[in-house]
Structures are given as structure tokens and as C-alpha cells.
Amino acid sequence: VQLQASGGGLVQAGGSLRLSCAASGRTLSNYRLGWFRQAPGKEREFVASIRWTFNLTYYADSVKGRFTISKENANNQVYLQMNRLKPEDTAVYYCAVGPEYRNLRRDSSYDYWGQGTQVTVSS
Numbered sequence: 001v002q003l004q005a006s007g008g009g010l011v012q013a014g015g016s017l018r019l020s021c022a023a024s025g026r027t028l029s030n031y032r033l034g035w036f037r038q039a040p041g042k043e044r045e046f047v048a049s050i051r052w053t054f055n056l057t058y059y060a061d062s063v064k065g066r067f068t069i070s071k072e073n074a075n076n077q078v079y080l081q082m083n084r085l086k087p088e089d090t091a092v093y094y095c096a097v098g099p100e101y102r103n104l105r106r107d108s109s110y111d112y113w114g115q116g117t118q119v120t121v122s123s
Helices: none
Strands: 002-006 009-012 017-024 031-038 045-051 057-059 067-072 077-082 091-099 117-122
Touching (some): 017 117, 031 077, 045 077, 077 091
Parallel strands (some): 009 117
Antiparallel strands (some): 031 091, 091 117
């Protein structure tokens, strides 16, 4: 699976961004796609996940109610709509794919990773 993330940028606090992740190389049935982020000096952390087959979504508590993960089956695209952004959301955001039966919040559960896209939220 090849993953291409895009959509990052610089935004003021309270603003919005939409990240995209294009997946190619195989069918994603029985897989989930997750978004993770890593801020400078911190470990990579789970942000959101969606099961490809059943469209079930999961969020970290820190983004629940502000971020929305969605997918477009026809184009193998997954999106992360980020609203009401905060400076603490600043990080490199990665999309990843892994089997849906694994723990969705662990980065070790995902086998394929995109290159990352920088999100910077200014105060």
C-alpha cells in the first residue's frame, strides 16, 4: 500500500484545515486507516481511525468533537477535517493503514505509513 498525505499548512488558532490521504496498491477491505501525529520532542500519538468496510470511526479524546475522519471509497481517499484548531495541535500528521483487528490506537498496529504533512497552528 502506498499512502500520500497532503493538506497541511499554517493556520491561526480557531481555524480549520482538511488533510487528505490517498491510498493505492491494494484493496482496503478488512483494513483501517488511521491518522497519527507527532509534535517536536514528543512521541507519535493516535488521532483518529476509520474502518474501511463498516465506516466505524474512533477519536482521541483530545480531538473528539473538533476533528472528523471520513472516507471516499471510489477514490480510496481518507480525510481528516480539523476544526477549532489549537496551538497544541501543531505536529506532523501521518496517515497509516493496518488490519482492522489490531489495536487501533497503537502505531505498531499499522503496517503502511504515508510521508507526513506539517500542521502548524499559531496562537
